[in-house]
Amino acid sequence: MRLLHTADWHLGDRLGTVDRAQDQMRSIEAILAHCEENRVDVLVVAGDVFNDYATDNLSGLMREFARRLAPCFRRGMRVLLLSGNHDKEQMFQLLEMVQTYSGPEAARRLYFVGRPRILRLEDPSTDSFVQFALAPYPTVRRYIENDSQVKGLMAAERRQLLARAFASKIEEARGEVDAAIPSVLVSHVYVRGTETSTLYRMNEEDDIPVEPSDIPTWSYVALGHIHKAQEIGARSTVRYSGSPDRMDLGERNDQKSCVMVDIGRGSVADSMVLLPLPVTPMYSIRVNPGDDIDQMASLYPDHERALVHLDVTWRPGADNISAMVAELRRIFPRHFRLDQRPLTEASVARRLDSDPLDMTSTVRAYLARKLEPGSGRDRIFALADELVEEVRNAALAD
Ligand SMILES: [Mn+2]
Structure with missing residues (x-):
């Protein structure tokens, strides 16, 4: 058989x-x-x-x-x-x-x-x-x-x-x-x-x-x-x-x-x-100030079907973040997450030693220990993810 x-x-x-x-x-x-x-x-x-x-x-x-x-x-x-x-x-x-x-x-x-x-x-x-x-x-x-x-x-x-x-x-x-x-x-x-x-x-x-x-x-x-x-x-x-x-x-x-x-x-x-x-291409892409966004499409030839996490850093007063985001959204129609953070001097230093994935997984592991499956747990996970995201962005911006 x-x-x-x-x-x-x-x-x-x-x-x-x-x-x-x-x-x-x-x-x-x-x-x-x-x-x-x-x-x-x-x-x-x-x-x-x-x-x-x-x-x-x-x-x-x-x-x-x-x-x-x-x-x-x-x-x-x-x-x-x-x-x-x-x-x-x-x-x-x-x-x-x-x-x-x-x-x-x-x-x-x-x-x-x-x-x-x-x-x-x-x-x-x-x-x-x-x-x-x-x-x-x-x-x-x-x-x-x-x-x-x-x-x-x-x-x-x-x-x-x-x-x-x-x-x-x-x-x-x-x-x-x-x-x-x-x-x-x-x-x-x-x-x-x-x-x-x-x-x-x-x-x-x-x-x-x-x-x-x-x-x-x-x-x-x-x-x-x-x-x-x-x-x-x-x-x-x-x-x-x-x-x-x-x-x-x-x-x-x-x-x-x-x-x-x-x-x-x-x-x-x-x-x-x-x-x-066959697998779907999946990328986590960091976009830094000064990166040429117009180049992205040729850098990622499968940009139309790739699943993408975009992590955009921008300089307040120097970059037009909404134009950057609009262009990125157009190039990567299947982006599933888009983070944007203003770049400040403090955040440059912090960025080097922060591991965002790790913070998220620590919080999730803790909640998983405390909460029964079902009973809205997935919703609480999602809210916790949002909170981690908010805290992280606030920390980077201060
Ligand atoms: Mn399973």
């Missing part, structure tokens, strides 16, 4: 005010082209298929996805969509329930996975099966039967309890799988010790860490959640595929790919190929 592993699509996401629909469509196209070219049997999306705050373009994206999937389905390909922390839990539950009522499982092409379970799929290349242990992102509803245990717990204790419940669910699955046929684990979870490139929307303190020793040594382990592609603890068949495209500044230097493996025919590790995916 030939498997293609990807994750963290975040369909419907935007970066700042910039819509990512065109980038996401290109990722889907590239992934499905790999599936067709290589006659993939099962496409696995290991969580965060959709984004919690989806743009209006999501339904258009889904229509395109379905249209492009049609030839794959005709060929017999199956698609497993696992629920991650950004997928709406109730929505996945509902989709899965509707599927259960809609007909026999064996006839299905698309599988929404909103709760932990084991799924056996026929291997078209042999007369055998491959079994998938499917473990969505750990939540109380999915992993803890008696939720009274959770009431009154501090956030940290609650995460510990969830991590233990998740580990015992995996342990249970180890007992349930048939040792005579290959097993694959698909999960959306943070494995401790993983390298993260993202500061934004993800936080170690705020996550549910699973120990590498809790992950079984099966034919393959397809992980999602960490956007940076990597293997776990030098086990090449236990891996994060990474997101299909750059999601924020932390990923601006990442190259992206998906993983293809053959299960049940010789060595899985030997069959493994990382298939490259």
Whole structure:
């Protein structure tokens, strides 16, 4: 059985005010082209298929996805969509329930996975099966039967309890799988010790860490959640595929790919190929007084489609900041953030030893420790970011 592993699509996401629909469509196209070219049997999306705050373009994206999937389905390909922390839990539950009522499982092409379970799929290349242990992102509803245990717990204790419940669910699955046929684990979870490139929307303190020793040594382990592609603890068949495209500044230097493996025919590790995916250019650009803005377009030939953070410094009394900004906006239509700071003598010195990213991440880490997920936390994150920005600009201006 030939498997293609990807994750963290975040369909419907935007970066700042910039819509990512065109980038996401290109990722889907590239992934499905790999599936067709290589006659993939099962496409696995290991969580965060959709984004919690989806743009209006999501339904258009889904229509395109379905249209492009049609030839794959005709060929017999199956698609497993696992629920991650950004997928709406109730929505996945509902989709899965509707599927259960809609007909026999064996006839299905698309599988929404909103709760932990084991799924056996026929291997078209042999007369055998491959079994998938499917473990969505750990939540109380999915992993803890008696939720009274959770009431009154501090956030940290609650995460510990969830991590233990998740580990015992995996342990249970180890007992349930048939040792005579290959097993694959698909999960959306943070494995401790993983390298993260993202500061934004993800936080170690705020996550549910699973120990590498809790992950079984099966034919393959397809992980999602960490956007940076990597293997776990030098086990090449236990891996994060990474997101299909750059999601924020932390990923601006990442190259992206998906993983293809053959299960049940010789060595899985030997069959493994990382298939490259196209990435959106992403830059953080400092504009200093005296820089020739007219040159920017030729300096960045992909300026029309690049996602850009602009950090503009200007001299009060000497530069026309509104004209500078208007010109920059025109050159970089997909800028997702624009900072402008007046240059003073004090700020020149301070600028050398300030690290703005670090201040933001410190504040976010602190808030993540103090606040439960949900309950408007994202809004508080956004307000904190604004405050940090304001404080920083004030400090630079004084
Ligand atoms: Mn995630």
